[in-house]
Amino acid sequence: MNIFEKYESEVRSYCRSFPTVFNKAKGSKMWDEEGREYIDFFSGAGALNYGHNDDKMKAKLIEYIQNDGITHSLDKASTAKGEFIQKFNDVILKPRKLDYKIMFPGPTGTNTVESALKLARKVTGRTDIISFTNGFHGMTIGSLSVTGNASKRKGAGVPLQNAVTMPFDNYVNEDMDTLEYFERFLEDGGSGVDIPAAVIVETVQGEGGINVARFEWLKRLDELCKRWDILFIIDDVQAGVGRTGTFFSFEPAGIKPDIVCMSKSLSGYGVPFAITLFRPELDVWNPGEHNGTFRGNNHAFVTATAALDYWADPKFEKEVQRKGKLTREFLENLNKKYPELKGEVRGRGLMAGIASDVEGLASKVAAEAFNQGLIMETSGFNDEVFKLFPAINIDDETLKKGFDIIEQSVRKLVKEPVFN
Structure with missing residues (x-):
């Protein structure tokens, strides 16, 4: 690791959590230069939902390059x-009765968020955006303005403006209706909050602590936006592409957002790729009004098109949901078995974890899991959640082996469990 410590910027972070040099990866496993094997429950922070080096995607990419x-x-x-656009419409949009134009804003998640914010302001003529507590939407200035994390916001070095934060579902407690609170601000001309151009929200807050918005809350937020003529943006950069059990995380809520932001696992292969989806009547862009040098990543088009083959088979989604249930059952049993965690099970599908009230314990669990051959990260403002992000096509044997490592790590860090 000396070369990285000597020459790479102090800004590096994941290599501090996973202090080894990786040189090979396949499926749900990675290997370092010493040949040690690791099960991957990190999945590139959600950018590798299909695991590493998928055979079909790799073959298509190699053929294309050759x-x-x-x-x-x-x-x-x-x-x-052209092939990606056609297949995305045929396999994803049409079966879900979604009518969206597709924009290629640049290769990353923050690119799609920036384009969504710009479009909402252009369409409505308004400036403000409503975001939610603990939300995370990217690291460029516009995206940071709608991100809650104080340390990340501080990194901007300038005031972050034209955004107002409202409480996410259950942010205060279960008794407080956060949407009633939000709408009161809109109704009251003395609230200091202008009618915004848009609302942006994650259905499951990944970096913010695996906080889940209830489907009923999302439906009511959608209705509120329609009532006040506010555009509704879903940031599905991390929660999308099957991570929560369906291709779009908002599907079970029965809503159709005005704008959808997607990136991370969209390419299927870890190749940078993002799209912004929006209702056709919102397509008011002038040619070149939003552009970028790398918005045409053809290698990503190739692998993304191949990845859609998974979704052409209805059995695939059912399998993802089954593995999500296995994960939930494991976490609930673990939390019950080890009350010393002082934990709360959070998440949906294969985007799940346990939030611990014991300061520093989640980070220690993740560190011990790495020592035992499992890669996973923490989330939340205080890193209070150890979170499980296995590949959505992981095999049962590897999934359960990963569960065993997590339990061994918890057991090592707390006293003997209580068995019921």
Whole structure:
């Protein structure tokens, strides 16, 4: 690790949590230079929902490269882009009765969020955006303005403006109706809150602590936005592409957002790729009004198109949901078995974890799991949640082996468990 410590910036973070040098990965496993094997419950912070180096995606990408397929094309038309657009419509949008235009804003999650905020302001002529406590939407200035984490906001170095934060579902307690609170601000001309251009929300807050918005809360938020002519943006960068059990995380709530932000696992292969989806009548952009040099990543188009083969088979989604139930059962049993965790099970699908009231314990569990051959991270403002992000196509044997490592790690860190 000396070369990284000597020459790489102090800003590096994940290599501090996982202090080894990786050189190979396949499926749900990674290996370091010493040949040690690790089960991956991190999945590139949600960018590798199908695991590492998927055979079908790899074969399609190698074939494309060997045939001198276009790599870089900005937003010029290309065969690879056309095939992705067609398949995304056929496999994802049409079966869900979603009518969206597709925008390629740049390769990352923060690119799609920035484009969504700009579009909402352009369409409505308003400036403010409503975001929610503990939300995370990216690290560029616009995205940071709607992000809750104080330390990340501080990194901007300038005032973050034109955004108002409202309490997320159950932020205060179960008795407080946070949407009634929000709407009161809109109704009262003396509240100091102007009618916003848009509301942006994650259905499950990944970085903010695996906080889950109830489906009823999301439906009511959708209705509130319609009532006040506010655009409704769902940030599905991390919670989308099957992570919560359905392709879009908002599907079980029965809502159709005005704008949807997607990135991370969209390429299927860990290749940078993002899209912004929006209702056709919102497509008021002038040519080139929002652009970027790397918004035409043809290698990502190729792998993303191949990844959609999974979703063409209805059995795949059912399998993802079954593994989500296994994960939930494991976490609930673990939390019951080890009351010393002082824990709360959070999440939905394969985006889950345990929040511990014991200061520093979640980080210690993640560190001990790494020592025992499992990679997972923490989330929440105080890193109070150890979170499980296994690949959505992980095999049962590897999934359960990962569970065993987590339990061994918890057992080592607390006294003998209580068995009921």
